[in-house]
Amino acid sequence: MRNRTQVGIVGAGPAGLMLSHLLHGAGVESVVLEIKSRADVEATLRAAVLEQGTVDLLVSTGVGERMLREGAVHRGVHLRFGGRSHRIDFPSQTGGRAITLYPQHEVLRDLIAARLAAGGDVRFEVSDVRLDGLDGDAPRIRFAAGGVAQELRCDFIAGCDGFHGVSRPSIPPGVLTEHVHDYPFGWLGTLVEAPAVTGEIVYAHSRRGFALVSTRTPSVQRYYLQCDPHDEVDAWPDERIWAELHGRLAGEDGWRLAEGPIFQKGVIAMRSYVVEPMQRGRLFLAGDAAHIVPPTGAKGLNLAISDVRLLAEAIVESYARVRRDLLDRYSATALKRVWRAQHFAWWMTAMLHRFPGDDEFQVRLQLAQLEQVTSSPAASTMLAESYVGAF
Ligand code: APR
Ligand code: PHB
Numbered sequence: 001m002r003n004r005t006q007v008g009i010v011g012a013g014p015a016g017l018m019l020s021h022l023l024h025g026a027g028v029e030s031v032v033l034e035i036k037s038r039a040d041v042e043a044t045l046r047a048a049v050l051e052q053g054t055v056d057l058l059v060s061t062g063v064g065e066r067m068l069r070e071g072a073v074h075r076g077v078h079l080r081f082g083g084r085s086h087r088i089d090f091p092s093q094t095g096g097r098a099i100t101l102y103p104q105h106e107v108l109r110d111l112i113a114a115r116l117a118a119g120g121d122v123r124f125e126v127s128d129v130r131l132d133g134l135d136g137d138a139p140r141i142r143f144a145a146g147g148v149a150q151e152l153r154c155d156f157i158a159g160c161d162g163f164h165g166v167s168r169p170s171i172p173p174g175v176l177t178e179h180v181h182d183y184p185f186g187w188l189g190t191l192v193e194a195p196a197v198t199g200e201i202v203y204a205h206s207r208r209g210f211a212l213v214s215t216r217t218p219s220v221q222r223y224y225l226q227c228d229p230h231d232e233v234d235a236w237p238d239e240r241i242w243a244e245l246h247g248r249l250a251g252e253d254g255w256r257l258a259e260g261p262i263f264q265k266g267v268i269a270m271r272s273y274v275v276e277p278m279q280r281g282r283l284f285l286a287g288d289a290a291h292i293v294p295p296t297g298a299k300g301l302n303l304a305i306s307d308v309r310l311l312a313e314a315i316v317e318s319y320a321r322v323r324r325d326l327l328d329r330y331s332a333t334a335l336k337r338v339w340r341a342q343h344f345a346w347w348m349t350a351m352l353h354r355f356p357g358d359d360e361f362q363v364r365l366q367l368a369q370l371e372q373v374t375s376s377p378a379a380s381t382m383l384a385e386s387y388v389g390a391f
Contacts (some may be wrong), residue, residue: 001150002121004022005031008141010167011128012041012122014104015287015304016160017111018057022312023120025061029318031152033121033129033143036114041124042340044283045264046104047199048216049298051389052097054305058107063114071102077387081205081367083251083351090388093381097388101201103216104301112362131157131170135281147198155282156315160308162288173282183270183294183349184356186229187212188236192221194260203296204249205370207363208225209354211248213257223257224268224295224351233265234368241265247328269348270294272342277331278307284330286311291338296352297345302389337391344386 008021010017014033019029034041036048050058050071058064075098078085115122129143130205131266141152159167167177195218202213209226215221225244229235245257273292287304310333314326326333351369355362373379385391 002031003151004285005121006154007031007156007318008139008152009033009159009160009166010131010141011159011160011161011287011289012036012108012112012124012159013109013287013304014301015289015308016110016112016158017162017310018159019119019123019286019303019312019338020115021061021063021109021111022308023315024115026118026312026316028312028316030121030158031154032120033126033141033152034117034122034124035126035129038124042105042109042112044105045266047295047301048101048214048218048222050100050102051302051387052094052099053389054085055100056307057305058110062111063295064108066110067100067102070106070324073099073101073254076200078198078200078202079205079370080202080249080251081370084253085202085251085255086349086370088374088380088384088387089198090384093377093384094388094390096339097194097390099298099388101215107301113353119389126174129161129166131283134170136241139281139282140350145356155274155281156313159283159285160287160304162220163292165289165309166291167285168275171283175280175317177276179272179274179276181272181346183353184274185209185226185227185353186231186270187224188227188231189226189264189266189268190223191216191239191264192223192260192262193367194221194258195217195219196221197255197257202249203348203352205366206248208244208248211222211245213249221257221260227267228303229267229269231267233267235377236265238262260286268295270296274338274342276335278334279327279331284311284327286334290334291342293297293342293345294349294370295345297341297386299341299345299389302340303341306337306389310334340386340391351391378391 007030103211212224
């Protein structure tokens with residue numbers, strides 16, 4: 001096993017694997033270190049909405065073949081309020097862009113397969129990962145593999161180890177500024193064996209709380225309900241889930257979900273988090289290690305991919321031209337997009353959810369905003385652009 005590489009990457013999530021893949025395409029070598037097993041990484045259920053830019057990057061770098069075959073292209077979303085659905089069209093308002101539904105773990109399977117086929121060095125089930133020498137020219141990652149202590153010497157380290165990883169806490173105290181916003185609700189996510197009743201995602205506003213109708217395959221649907229952030233899944237027996245879904249989606253048009261066996265339930269916390277700057281010395285943070293968005297705008301996975309696209313370009317430039325301009329600007333460049341996405345996710349969340357203590361005035365303001373977004377071309381273009389990632 002090599003103990004020296006150009007870029008040491010901590011974490012084999014979307015950020016870490018895509019970074020390794022992009023660097024390989026540009027002739028820069030990397031080693032990816034991951035605490036989980038390959039099977040666990042490939043089985044973890046997460047997001048599924050890929051912006052057009054993410055789709056294009058997967059395709060142009062040779063890992064989009066299965067996504068093009070098995071993913072579903074959605075050319076719009078529905079906002080449902082006041083008992084009716086209102087469609088926002090993407091291509092006509094964004095220069096032809098759309099989104100693709102293809103689960104994150106499938107993206108990870110494709111990336112892992114591509115890295116391994118290209119002889120890439122991805123090490124699963126490592127432990128005790130620690131970062132050293134970040135401020136010098138020769139940063140190191142110490143870790144254990146199979147119980148044996150090892151050291152990986154690198155030119156750069158990419159902290160792609162998610163919100164609970166070791167990279168961000170390795171930065172000395174006092175360097176980072178954290179921006180945190182917690183929401184007073186969570187989402188109950190379910191997977192249901194049932195036929196699709198809509199070809200596109202439905203975001204529903206209701207006085208009983210928010211509901212979201214999404215899909216995975218023609219026979220598996222993904223439904224979410226706003227819930228208390230401290231709820232255990234036991235608080236949500238199937239009958240309660242169906243009663244709330246039907247209640248929150250009810251309308252004069254009679255639109256109704258098909259029921260079926262619910263085979264997965266989980267509660268997701270809602271939080272906005274940004275750390276600034278996203279770099280320290282030779283350590284660069286990307287993806288959830290640096291920022292978290294609430295799932296309402298479906299931006300988490302796409303932000304991770306756009307971070308590493310910038311980071312790969314900057315690292316490649318530093319080797320090709322012995323310049324560090326792009327690397328020095330990495331955090332500032334990435335954070336612009338992060339804050340745009342952060343605002344979009346917060347705005348969608350605020351427009352669609354029932355906040356504790358909200359009175360009828362607040363509800364009327366939300367309905368007025370929804371009316372504007374679905375009737376004013378300017379306002380609906382703004383939503384469409386943000387949703388497909390045209391910013
Ligand atoms: N050492 C090595 N790997 C680690 C460590 C560690 N100390 N801590 C965590 N990891 C691994 C995790 O096991 C995980 O596989 O880092 C990976 C981080 O992946 P993600 O959490 O998926 O983060 P990221 O790649 O930034 O992707 C963000 O994933 O969490 C979703 O909704 C989020 O879609 C967004 C996307
Ligand atoms: C999903 O399909 O899981 C999904 C879709 C849209 C969101 C969040 C999650 O905003």
